Amino acid sequence: xxxxxxxxxxxxxxxxxxxxxxxxxxxxxxxxxxxxxxxxxxxxxxxxxxxxxxxxxxxxxxxxxxxxxxxxxxxxxxxxxxxxxxxxxxxxxxxxxxxxxxxxxxxxxxxxxxxxxxxxxxxxxxxxxxxxxxxxxxxxxxxxxxxxxxxxxxxxxxxxxxxxxxxxxxxxxxxxxxxxxxxxxxxxxxxxxxxxxxxxxxxxxxxxxxxxxxxxxxxxxxxxxxxxxxxxxxxxxxxxxxxxxxxxxxxxxxxxxxxxxxxxxxxxxxxxxxxxxxxxxxxxxxxxxxxxxx
Numbered sequence: 001x002x003x004x005x006x007x008x009x010x011x012x013x014x015x016x017x018x019x020x021x022x023x024x025x026x027x028x029x030x031x032x033x034x035x036x037x038x039x040x041x042x043x044x045x046x047x048x049x050x051x052x053x054x055x056x057x058x059x060x061x062x063x064x065x066x067x068x069x070x071x072x073x074x075x076x077x078x079x080x081x082x083x084x085x086x087x088x089x090x091x092x093x094x095x096x097x098x099x100x101x102x103x104x105x106x107x108x109x110x111x112x113x114x115x116x117x118x119x120x121x122x123x124x125x126x127x128x129x130x131x132x133x134x135x136x137x138x139x140x141x142x143x144x145x146x147x148x149x150x151x152x153x154x155x156x157x158x159x160x161x162x163x164x165x166x167x168x169x170x171x172x173x174x175x176x177x178x179x180x181x182x183x184x185x186x187x188x189x190x191x192x193x194x195x196x197x198x199x200x201x202x203x204x205x206x207x208x209x210x211x212x213x214x215x216x217x218x219x220x221x222x223x224x225x226x227x228x229x230x231x232x233x234x235x236x237x238x239x240x241x242x243x244x245x246x247x248x249x250x251x252x253x254x255x256x257x258x259x260x261x262x263x264x265x266x267x268x269x270x271x272x273x274x275x276x277x278x279x280x281x282x283x284x285x286x287x288x289x290x291x292x293x294x
Contacts, residue, residue, distance in 0.1 A: 001065055001066075001067065001068070002065070002066050002067070002068055002070075002071040002103075003026075003063060003064065003065055003066075003102045003103065004023075004063075004064045004066060004071065004074070004102065004103060004104065005029060005031065005061045005062075005063055005064075005090060005092060005102045005103065005104040006061050006062045006063075006064060006104070006127075007031070007036050007049065007051070007059050007060065007061035007104065008036065008048060008049030008123075008124055009048070009049070009120055009123040009124055009127070010062070010064075010123075010127070011061065011062055011123070011124060011126075011127025011128060011131065012123040012124070012126045012127040013025060013062070013127070013130075015123045015127075016062075016064060019070070019073060019074050019077055020064070020066045020067070020070035020071070020073065020074055021070065022066050022067040022069075022070045023064045023065070023066040023070065024064060024065045024066070025062050025063070025064055026062075026063045026064065026065055027062070027063055027094060027095070028060060028061070028062060028063070028094075028095065028131055028132060028133060029060070029061055029062075029063045029092035029093060029094055029100055029102070030058060030059075030060055030092060030093050030094075030095075031051075031058070031059045031060070031061065031090055031092040031093075032057075032058055032092075032093070033053060033054070033055065033056075033057060034051040034052065034053055034054065034057055034058075034059050034090075035051070035052050035054050035057035035058075035059060036049055036050075036051065036052075036059050036141065036144070037049070037050060037051075037052045037144070038050075038113065038114045038115065038116055038144070039107045039111025039112060039113065039114050040107075040111050040112050040113070040114040041079070041084040041085070041107055041111065042082075042083060042084060043079070043082070043084055046079075046084065047107070047111065047114030047116065048107075048114070048116055048120060049124075050085075050105075050106040050107035050111060051088065051090075051104070051106040056152075056243060058137065058242065060131065060133040060134075060137055061092070061104070062127070062131070063092070063094075063100065063102060078105055080105070083108065084107070085105040085106065085107055085108075086105070086106060086107075086108045087103050087104075087105065088103065088104055088105065088106045089101070089102075089103055090102060090103070090104055115147070121145045124141065124145070125141075125142070125145070128141060134242070135238075135270075136237075136238035136239075136241045136242050137238075137242065139231075139234050139235060139237075139238035140235065140238050140239060140242070142231065142235075143231055143232075143234070143235035143238070146198075146230065146231055147198055147199045148196060148197070148198050148203070148230070148231060148232055148235045149196070149197045149198075149200075150194050150195070150196045150197075150235050150236055150238075150239040151194060151195060151197075152192055152193065152194050152243065153193060153194065153195045154187065154193070155183050155186040155187050155190065155193045155205075155207070156183060156184075156187050159195050159202060160183070160193065160195065160205070161183065162202060163195055163202060163204065163205035163222065164183045164186070164205065164220065166222065166224065167180075167205060167220050167222035168180070170222060174256070174258040174259065175256060175258060175285075180219060180220060181209065181219055181220070185209075186207055186209070186219065186220065189209045189210060190207045190208065190209050190219070191207075191208045191209065191210055191216060191243070191244050191247060191248075192207065192208050192240060192243040192244060193205070193206075193207040193220075194206055194207070194236060194239055194240060194243070196223070196227075196232050196235060196236050198227050198230065198232060202224070203223060203224050203226075203227035203232050204221075204222050204223035204224060204227060204232050204233065204236055205220055205221075205222050205236070206218065206219070206220055206221040206222065206236040206237070206240050207219045207220050207240070208240050208243070208244045208248075208251065210248075211252065214248055214249050214250060215248055215249075215250045215251075215252060216244050216247070216248040216250070216251050216252075217251070217252050217253060217254075218237075218240065218251055218252070218253035219253075221233065221236060221237070221253070221262065223236070228261070233262075233265045234265065234268070234269060237265070237266075237269045238269075241291075241293060244293075245293050248293065249292060249293055250290060250291070250292050250293065251271075251290065251291050251293065252274070252277075252288065252289065252290045253266065253271070253288065253289050253290075254276060254280050254286055254287070254288045255286075255287050255288075255289070256285045256286055256287060257284075257285045257286075257287060258285065263287060263289075266289045267289075269291070270291050271289035271290060271291045272289060272290060272291070273287065273288065273289055274288050274289060274290045275288065276288040
């Protein structure tokens, strides 16, 4: 009897059983320190999912039990003997936090980016739709499929300064001033600052700053006008929430009445209105929100 951790197309149990009829799902596992990505194998034009090591990243998957013969058939179908994919031993955790040693597939080395077809990603989304995993994780995978990448950066890096300046100009355009945190304050106080890219081009940014013990404040949530209505804002929110989930139990934010689209985004992401605080208490244009992280 073998065990296998599926995190890509084989999240779809029907797809898994097409390769391995004996496969039996044993539950959802969480793999820390790795993110799912799409890469091209050593065979040009052939690619798919692989695991990329990144501190703080999380990948969810199904743990299957299957026969030795079925595992051997999967190896042939996946091109293991040709080095397209390789076995990788991992230690994941079940919902109770217990360690589970198992095996999965990944593309060896540092594969170049790859954009899979609709049938391939459809199986991933079908599988995810049936799993009990955080909504933020699903949003991150959906964003990746759409060509959106969200990654932590230094706000003082060239990319960080570029996006910060654009977010500042947006505030000045809408409110006549920028009352948000400076880039130096973000560099000093942010628990995380992220940049969003769409097909490699800068598209937005966001940060979480420690407000008080157990509470983080969202700051500088911004999406370029050319990248709006493509899921970039949701992707930024999802990555920020996942990045601080182990450090804060509650996120709060302040926005304004001139940003109705931002208010709709926050509400769609599960944030609820709350009374404002600090200098915003008496500001009729301020709107404040919170979300408790599971």
